[in-house]
Amino acid sequence: MLQTTAYKALTSDTLSTRLGELTSLTSRVGTETKDWKIQEVGDGNLNLVFIVEGSKGSVIVKQALPYVRLVGDSWPLPLYRAYYEHEALVRQAARNPGTVPEIYHFDSDQALIVMEFLSPHTILRHKLIAGERVQGLAAFLGTFCARTAFRGSELSMKSSDKKTDVSLFAGNIEIPAITEALVFSDPYFNAERNHHTPELDDVVNELRQDVELKTRVQELFMSFASNTETMVHGDLHSGSVMSTATDSMVIDPEFAQYGPMSFDLGMLIANFLMAYFSQPGHRSEDTLDEYQEWILAIISESLVTFEDEFTTLWNNERTGMLYPPTLFEDQGHSSQAALQSLLNRIRTEAMGYCGIEMHRRTLSLAHNADFEEIKDNTVRASLEARNLMMGRELILTSDQILDAGTLVALARQYNKGDFL
Amino acid sequence: MLQTTAYKALTSDTLSTRLGELTSLTSRVGTETKDWKIQEVGDGNLNLVFIVEGSKGSVIVKQALPYVRLVGDSWPLPLYRAYYEHEALVRQAARNPGTVPEIYHFDSDQALIVMEFLSPHTILRHKLIAGERVQGLAAFLGTFCARTAFRGSELSMKSSDKKTDVSLFAGNIEIPAITEALVFSDPYFNAERNHHTPELDDVVNELRQDVELKTRVQELFMSFASNTETMVHGDLHSGSVMSTATDSMVIDPEFAQYGPMSFDLGMLIANFLMAYFSQPGHRSEDTLDEYQEWILAIISESLVTFEDEFTTLWNNERTGMLYPPTLFEDQGHSSQAALQSLLNRIRTEAMGYCGIEMHRRTLSLAHNADFEEIKDNTVRASLEARNLMMGRELILTSDQILDAGTLVALARQYNKGDFL
Structure with missing residues (x-):
């Protein structure tokens, strides 16, 4: 269908020529390629993303790039990751139908996926910065985390199917290596790729001198690197969620790998906590409290929903070994004590991963717009410091966060702190 | 070199015809195939094992069978496991040179390995039943466990190499499935394949009613099934060790898989504890105490050696991520607190796996000669009961076994117990 099989990056100019005969595309946007409106909208670091709009409708064309865009072409990345992204989308769609974009076409040679254009959805992170609310968000995300975690594990899957899948995904080495470096290693020493707001120097030095903290981070790192419990999204932050006022979808599972059941939940909560702490940089006093409390309610409800949904699946779908x-x-014999023990372990780990994500997004290479868009260094630093210090407490006392209430109470406490 | 490529099980009669032109074999036993003495000596369940003796020397020819021998041909097993056994032997030889048999020839189609004949080594389990001592045994085994655990992990290996290897070994599904069923599931309910000494009925019922015990076992099972920390031997009992009075070697890594660093250590200690508890069935009072104390010293020294060697490797070979x-x-910053925390976690897990192995060898399909060779049911049951009850305590209080001294003190205590 494509004119070439050797990989070549698409451009807005070549897309209609190269993909114009693809019926899975033309059936959705129309065959009149000269009328297509093509716009490159990728704001990620690893891919080209085009919206292709025709007389019949619009689709997304996503193509992997052979390098990390954020750091130019100095960090080459294999194109086969589009294959894993496609495989991950297929599994997520099966495990939680209707929560990820529908796939229309996949071309392995071109590292290219044609998929559903979500409209009028926008990136959740932008909504959180703008102070917008999304109905049903926490229920959606808590359910997504629980279903993908449970249904991708040997609590549910046939063991031989799961192990075959572990073998398949273990072939993806370079993408987990990014997480391993940027999330678990770089934040805790003066790595060359790092950057942080200069006013944070003292706080950052304090964290990097904390041997107990680094030890606990390495324990969690070892588990992340070795524990193949389930297929995780791997990068479930608010930039990987697209929402309208009432609907949400999860996108971009290109960091999918087999990992701990706690990982996505921890990443997600971290990104809501960063949205929470950054709010004073985006909002005036009159709406600040109310919106911050809305974010805390999302965190709380996400965690509660995760545990409730996991419990439902445990009680009804425990078909694995x-x-x-x-x-x-x-x-x-009741299995409820066993379930509670497992949920406690998942929550404890999630709190640890949460704290690490809060650190790396302030200290390592890839920062969050939540803080980055705050132009005043002093304001930004004071808010980032709250984020860093709460991250440390979560990592060190992760087994003491026994419920959502304890977590949000801790967030409120750090939100009042002055650490500079 | 072989006359056929389609798999065919060797027999003592066909071996010399089929392998007689293999120079890697004839160079070691001589070319006069008519003079070869061929003896099938396999006492395992999965393989044919031949000693081939000629004018120049002897070798072992080991060939996988397409079924589990213990249960006839009703449990088919793929022949590709010989491939994994070969791969495991190569890795063990690299990680702890001179501790496993040298490989002379590998034939994937015939699921066949020609390897070093260990002489005058005999199976360690038989020595323990006979009351023989082996010099240097604990140092050998503790070092073996530490080196294979450490050097096969991302504490040492390049992450990409380790992940490639995880992908390779994850292709082996059927062999781990045996462990999963026989070790972690069957002992804890009335599985069809199970058998136990009838006099144990009350003790067995008590164990199977213990929900806390079953919960902890499932936690360890989940870790065994998902945690790819290192390549483990997977079946490191006293039947997988061959010794003379002064030398030992590890054999039969056909259950090798990526698993927890604690697994081999736990299995090994379990088998020494079973040797310990079974001694009153094999020995008269005059030598009993002394020999039992020798076994406890082996347990203690194995654990201490493991931790010492692991510490040495940590301090000198920590080249992984x-x-x-x-x-x-x-x-x-010192990393010694981090090391101690990791060693504590490994020991805690090892104690749990130890207790599970003690249970499954008394309750599940495959029992140990240590107990099985005790003909008097009443005597055997009373000793097996001590073994079962200590196994339970280890599983439930694994985090309280802080050192080798605590472990052997517990063994002495259970050795006096009357549980029937």
């Missing part, structure tokens, strides 16, 4: 009903219910 | 010197020593 782990914690089998054969050993519990079939013997007249 | 986990706990990098960049974050510790290079910053003037």
